[in-house]
Amino acid sequence: MKALVKICIFLVGALFIFSGFVKADDPLGFSYKLQEYFEAFGPAWKWAIPFSFPLACFIPVLEMILGFMALIGSFKKFTLWMLFLMDLFFTFLTFYTAHYNKVLECGCFGDAISMTPWVTFWKDVVILIIIGIIALGNKHYTPVLPKMVQNGALVIFILGSASFSWYCYNYLPVIDFRPYKVGTDIKKDMKGIDDVVKYHYTLINKQTKEKKEFDKFPDNYQATWDFDTSGTRTEILKKGIPAKIFDFNIVSLDGNDYTDSVLSNPNYNLLLVSSTITDANTSPETIKKINDLYAECVKNHIKFMCLTASGEGDINTYKQKNHAEYPFLNTDDTQLRTMIRSNPGLVMLKAGIVIAMWHYHSIPDYKSLNEQYFKK
Numbered sequence: 362m363k364a365l366v367k368i369c370i371f372l373v374g375a376l377f378i379f380s381g382f383v384k385a386d387d388p389l390g391f392s393y394k395l396q397e398y399f400e401a402f403g404p405a406w407k408w409a410i411p412f413s414f415p416l417a418c419f420i421p422v423l424e425m426i427l428g429f430m431a432l433i434g435s436f437k438k439f440t441l442w443m444l445f446l447m448d449l450f451f452t453f454l455t456f457y458t459a460h461y462n463k464v465l466e467c468g469c470f471g472d473a474i475s476m477t478p479w480v481t482f483w484k485d486v487v488i489l490i491i492i493g494i495i496a497l498g499n500k501h502y503t504p505v506l507p508k509m510v511q512n513g514a515l516v517i518f519i520l521g522s523a524s525f526s527w528y529c530y531n532y533l534p535v536i537d538f539r540p541y542k543v544g545t546d547i548k549k550d551m552k553g554i555d556d557v558v559k560y561h562y563t564l565i566n567k568q569t570k571e572k573k574e575f576d577k578f579p580d581n582y583q584a585t586w587d588f589d590t591s592g593t594r595t596e597i598l599k600k601g602i603p604a605k606i607f608d609f610n611i612v613s614l615d616g617n618d619y620t621d622s623v624l625s626n627p628n629y630n631l632l633l634v635s636s637t638i639t640d641a642n643t644s645p646e647t648i649k650k651i652n653d654l655y656a657e658c659v660k661n662h663i664k665f666m667c668l669t670a671s672g673e674g675d676i677n678t679y680k681q682k683n684h685a686e687y688p689f690l691n692t693d694d695t696q697l698r699t700m701i702r703s704n705p706g707l708v709m710l711k712a713g714i715v716i717a718m719w720h721y722h723s724i725p726d727y728k729s730l731n732e733q734y735f736k737k
Contacts, residue, residue: 369491373444374431376488381424382694383474384417385526387534388704390419399456403608418526420513424523434504435511441499444702533702533720538583538606540701541708542714546712548624553604556597561591586725609696614673617731619690623666624713631658631665631734636697638671638679642704642721648683650724651705653688657727661734667705669696709734 384391388403392414399409420499427447430440447506459478474724476484495502504511529535540550562575564586572589579586623630633651635641658665666688669676676689701708703720716734719725 362498363501366495366501368433369494369503372500373488373491374428374497377428377431377444379428380596381421381426381428382523382525382566383536383538384421385522386529386536387538387702388526388530389414389698390534390539391421393698398454398458408409410692418530422519422522422526423508424527426519429518430515432605433511434502434603435515437499437502441492441496441502445489445496448485448488448492452482452489455479455482455485469528491531529693530702531705531720531722533718541718543713543715543717545712547606547609547710550605551609554602555600556601559596560599560694564566565589565590590654607695608693610669610731611690611692613690615678623664623710626664626710627712629663629716630710631663632708632710633667633670633705634666634697634703634708635667635669636694637704638667638669638675640704641679643679643683647705647721647724650721650726651688654707654724654730656726661727661731663736666690666694668697670697 370506385386395413396410396416399406399413421712423443424447427440427443430436431444455478459482524543525535541547559576561576563572564575564582565572565588566577567585568586573586574592609620610618611623612618623632631654632689657663667685668690670691671679679685680689698708701718701720703722705721705726707716707719707721708719
């Protein structure tokens, strides 16, 4: 029993730390998922939508802390109860969304591991069982460190977890699991790979009425055979790979498509990404960095444009208020929010490949870009 309890403690602790880490790595992305859950619960839960981001910062940090407390055997009774209640909440959440088919991906491991709500539900049920085993054998659940060392380690871990989440929000995810991460070939990932298939046809002999299946039509088959429309089937020989990027397009405000011209440009493109221009950070420091960078790009013939899902009216207001002279193009809001967790954020492309990206807190000047990229 002792060995089983120790194994269960390690599994629960490691899983909670991992689950919290991948969500704390992308708190803004997790807030989008929480908002999706609240919207799925119906109008009665609209009040919770503004709390999506605070919860997205708090829940992952709490998960990591509880996982660490389990591993070091800290505050046994409190830790077990919190692990149980948190997993019970997740179990209810995933059962509801799976049963009513409300949310297609649970988001419990962020973008790192994609899981359906039903798979996640049964995963949470298994965790509840594991926590139950720990509770039954709680006499074997003992601290692994002296009290003073344990408390000191816990304080350091709490501060480190909170700081990690804060950093990832202000300076982009440390580990990028999203479809547009650095190194992604957008054009390639928009295509995917089709299934390799084989078609089978059923033909009926005109004289004997015998049915026979073929994988290709015999030459001049109409003379001997009739085609049985109900006997056609498709065999998948090799499963394809679905496209990783959907619905990505770049159009001008008057509807002209610029997707291919931007993604096929062999030179550097700088894309200022702002999903909703009215929510963009417009601090004097941010605006000055952007405008100065654009001016230098124009001088040196580097393409610079802003991608946004906002309409022409909001764009014109933004341009007048912030003296923005760069061109604006429209792209799907979901794709822009997925592309970079910053509003605005800066993405560098070359031949459709993501070269680098920056949060608005760390937008570089032209000199830095020239030395690091353009001169090479």
